[in-house]
Amino acid sequence: MNVTRGFTGRPRVRNDGLPPGQYDAGDDWPVLSAEVTPDLAPEEWTFTVDGLVAEPRTWTWDEAHALPPSAYEGDIHCVTSWSKFGVRFGGVSLDAFLDTVRPAPEATHVVAFSHTGYTANLPLADLTGGRAWIVWEYGDGPLPAEHGGPARLIVPHLYFWKSVKWIAGLRFLDHDEPGFWEQNGYHHRGNPWEEQRYSGD
Amino acid sequence: MTETTLSATDSTPSAGFTPPTRFAVPGRISVNNLTAATWQRATLTDVRRETPHAATFRFAVPDWEGHLPGQHLMLRLRAEDGYVAQRHYSIASPPDDTGHIELTLDHVDGGEVSGWFHTVAKPGDEVEVRGPLSGFFAWPGDRPALLVGAGSGVVPLMSMVRHHRARGLSLPLRLLVSARSPEELIYASEYGAETTPVFTRTAPEGVPVGRVSAAHVAALLADRPEGGWEAYVCGSNGFAEHASRLLVDAGQPVDRIRIERFG
Numbered sequence A: 001m002n003v004t005r006g007f008t009g010r011p012r013v014r015n016d017g018l019p020p021g022q023y024d025a026g027d028d029w030p031v032l033s034a035e036v037t038p039d040l041a042p043e044e045w046t047f048t049v050d051g052l053v054a055e056p057r058t059w060t061w062d063e064a065h066a067l068p069p070s071a072y073e074g075d076i077h078c079v080t081s082w083s084k085f086g087v088r089f090g091g092v093s094l095d096a097f098l099d100t101v102r103p104a105p106e107a108t109h110v111v112a113f114s115h116t117g118y119t120a121n122l123p124l125a126d127l128t129g130g131r132a133w134i135v136w137e138y139g140d141g142p143l144p145a146e147h148g149g150p151a152r153l154i155v156p157h158l159y160f161w162k163s164v165k166w167i168a169g170l171r172f173l174d175h176d177e178p179g180f181w182e183q184n185g186y187h188h189r190g191n192p193w194e195e196q197r198y199s200g201d
Numbered sequence B: 001m002t003e004t005t006l007s008a009t010d011s012t013p014s015a016g017f018t019p020p021t022r023f024a025v026p027g028r029i030s031v032n033n034l035t036a037a038t039w040q041r042a043t044l045t046d047v048r049r050e051t052p053h054a055a056t057f058r059f060a061v062p063d064w065e066g067h068l069p070g071q072h073l074m075l076r077l078r079a080e081d082g083y084v085a086q087r088h089y090s091i092a093s094p095p096d097d098t099g100h101i102e103l104t105l106d107h108v109d110g111g112e113v114s115g116w117f118h119t120v121a122k123p124g125d126e127v128e129v130r131g132p133l134s135g136f137f138a139w140p141g142d143r144p145a146l147l148v149g150a151g152s153g154v155v156p157l158m159s160m161v162r163h164h165r166a167r168g169l170s171l172p173l174r175l176l177v178s179a180r181s182p183e184e185l186i187y188a189s190e191y192g193a194e195t196t197p198v199f200t201r202t203a204p205e206g207v208p209v210g211r212v213s214a215a216h217v218a219a220l221l222a223d224r225p226e227g228g229w230e231a232y233v234c235g236s237n238g239f240a241e242h243a244s245r246l247l248v249d250a251g252q253p254v255d256r257i258r259i260e261r262f263g
């Protein structure tokens, strides 16, 4: 690629935590949902895991909160090029839910879906082993509605469109099925370190 | 041209799993994965000032395969030391402007990419773009469209208005556009009877100052075309939240509201 005449970028310090093509958004936390922010009270929120699992199950807000607490502290990366460092999300590790439902051996992929109708596909391997959470806290407070509150999925090692806001459930499948943005040209996996932004990257 | 690269559909692109909720929002078109993934050279051919803080940048992109009004692209700039900055920009021009696209950029204070455009860029300069992206915030011109935008959020909506005009479409189209003042209203000279401007800080004599309100939205929704409106809301997140709430409160179905937030 050619150098852009007269473009220097702003002065920057080397940051090894920044995946290629990303910039540090600092204190900003942009909102990029395509739909109307839902008015979803915690009492109305449910989380269902079904499809290819031994025991499909739905958790209420209180039932989910009864699981052992777990937090993610680290960085997040959005495909629109911003990254945010040292954030804290509190909730429950997804492993705690999966221990109960027991995914079937033939399950390879998952469609995560929201209470708004948004979907994202994920390989099962990206969701297990302490790499994904259902969270309801951001920093010291409740997760704000425009950022997915009362509860969202977070899969911080992938671009953030995979971290479904207003999470309603996961459906286990034996094949990969593109979700909302994947049908709109985005990459199926979305690894920020390999810059998998769009289909074909 | 557009029809050959992007197939307009009336429903969800794939017949896959649809979550059981009342909010579900289907995409409008399927995106060509190859053009979404390929960087192309874009040569700046013209710069037009729109307002003190916004200008339109016209590019020749010979291999551009077309887009639908409302879509955006990814643009990147590269520094001598290899540093790359990339940002999303909505496409302002209509699809029929073959081989050319236009972007309208706000000059963001301290902004890396918009700063380069507003202070350095001149005709002849080259940048790279990939796209068009997103089949969601796209309007093929097939349904009555209610457009609500603020600031540079009017950019993808203007592509829809221009498309409507260029093709002489007869289906209803309305634009509600918010700006701080008449001087800050992007594309001011191009609006016609379809447009209601709203001014938040200063307005011309006799025009009230204020935000987009329930009354504005109610007036548009009262004028309901057959089949109802497809609503497109674009602007800052704060504006998108405000305007989409007003639409929902006024009875616009949530699954017929599409939002583009500029971050």
Ligand SMILES: Cc1cc2nc3c(=O)[nH]c(=O)nc-3n(C[C@H](O)[C@H](O)[C@H](O)COP(=O)(O)OP(=O)(O)OC[C@H]3O[C@@H](n4cnc5c(N)ncnc54)[C@H](O)[C@@H]3O)c2cc1C
Pocket: A010, A024, A025, A026, A080, B072, B087, B088, B089, B090, B091, B104, B105, B106, B107, B108, B109, B110, B111, B112, B113, B114, B115, B152, B155, B156, B260, B261, B262, B263
């Ligand atoms: C889908 C989509 C479509 C869009 N369409 C348009 C469009 O049509 N027109 C348009 O104008 N915009 C559009 N945007 C917004 C656009 O992508 C950019 O965010 C915008 O142009 C600002 O980019 P920038 O590089 O100029 O600013 P940035 O460099 O990203 O800075 C943004 C702000 O953060 C501050 N900042 C960040 N980091 C630092 C730092 N290290 N030091 C100092 N200050 C800092 C800057 O001062 C500035 O206020 C769109 C966004 C999306 C997601």
